[in-house]
Amino acid sequence: MLRQIKPLLIALLLALTATPALAGEIRLAAGMGMKEVLNVLTTDFTKAHPGTTFIKTYAAAGALAMQIENGAPIDLYISADTKWVNYLQKKNLIDGKWVAPFAWNDxxxxxxxxxxxxxxxxxxxxxxxxxxxxxxxxxxxxxxxxxxxxxxxxxxxxxxxxxxxxxxxxxxxxxxxxxxxxxxxxxxxxxxxxxxxxxxxxxxYTRTPFTMAVTNRDASNGDAKAFFRYLESAEAKGILEKYGYLKE
CATH class of the missing domain: 3.40.190.10 (Periplasmic binding protein-like II)
Incomplete structure (x- = not known):
């Protein structure tokens, strides 16, 4: 009897401690320098998608990559250096189908x-x-x-x-x-x-684009993918240009 109960208790504990993304919730991680423009972009996105909320983490690209590797609940990662996205992709922490340039910089x-x-x-x-x-x-x-x-x-x-x-x-x-x-x-x-x-x-110096990627934390997170698509839109690129980001 005890042998049967133990696996059930473990399964219940895992279910209680898991932190799946809530409907309409997007956990975004990006470099400190992107804070201002991303605040504008996320506000613009939520106007068209009422009910969407963003939980944002801003820090150095490498520090954020280490957080994701260690299990931080991040849905969308934007790095000023493609190297860190490639690093996470090799660790199978990034969805390879959802990786694209975000913008360029000098x-x-x-x-x-x-x-x-x-x-x-x-x-x-x-x-x-x-x-x-x-x-x-x-x-x-x-x-x-x-x-x-x-x-x-x-x-x-x-x-x-x-x-x-x-x-x-x-x-x-x-x-x-x-x-x-x-x-x-x-x-x-x-x-x-x-x-x-x-x-x-x-x-x-080696000039690479800022790169955005959806993580493998929650493959069903359509909200993060919707925001990813928005960041590829002409509207979003227009906002990026106003803040000094370059096309290439």
Whole structure:
């Protein structure tokens, strides 16, 4: 009798602790720098889909990928670096049928308006430069690649300030904690005190699109897939362009 009851208790416990997506609920995870535009996009989507609610998590792309790998309840993941989507896909945590480019971006140098930056070499004249942590922030990884390819990596040793995410990186430039920061163009356009000083040449770093993907957490989650389709629409792309995201 006890042998028969035990499997039933285990099954009941699993049923009680499972957290399937509720109807109309979309769990969205994306980089901190996308917060503003995604707030607009999700609001626009809910107007056309009353009853839809979003539970949003914003953090560095790598940190979010690790959360998903460890079982975080995420339905739709948007990464500034395709690498992390590919990583999760190899772990069978991403639905390969639901992966697509979200948008493109540039990396730029922002800092005090009085500074003059006309080349990568000019960065070596600065005392402190902030970048997102390259292990988890795609803009920081791109910055380091650009420094290496420009031949200035050794000259910047001891001058780089690593930040937890791209918004902290921008804040350091805005408050004068550093002379300049390397951020995505979309974040730079929100700056109030600092200004864009220089656009890092595309040939110096591997340029990949921001990528969106539906996870395998709940294969029946049609709401996440509906939002995915909306993000591919002309309406959504028009909003993205207003916030500085590029077509390619």
């Amino acid at each position: 990396i730029v140098v922002v800092g005090r308006p009085s500074l003059k930056i006309g080349s990568m070499q000019d960065l070596t004249k600065l005392k402190r430069i902030a970048i997102g942590n390259p292990t988890s922030a795609p803009a920081g990884e791109s910055a380091m690649e650009a420094f290496r390819n420009a031949g200035i990596e050794k000259q910047l040793a001891g001058k780089l300030v690593m930040t937890r995410d791209i918004l902290q990186c921008l804040m350091y430039a805005e408050t004068g904690v550093v002379d300049a920061s390397v951020v995505h163009l979309t974040e730079a356009l929100t700056a109030k005190r600092s200004k864009i000083l220089y656009t890092v040449p595309h040939e110096l």
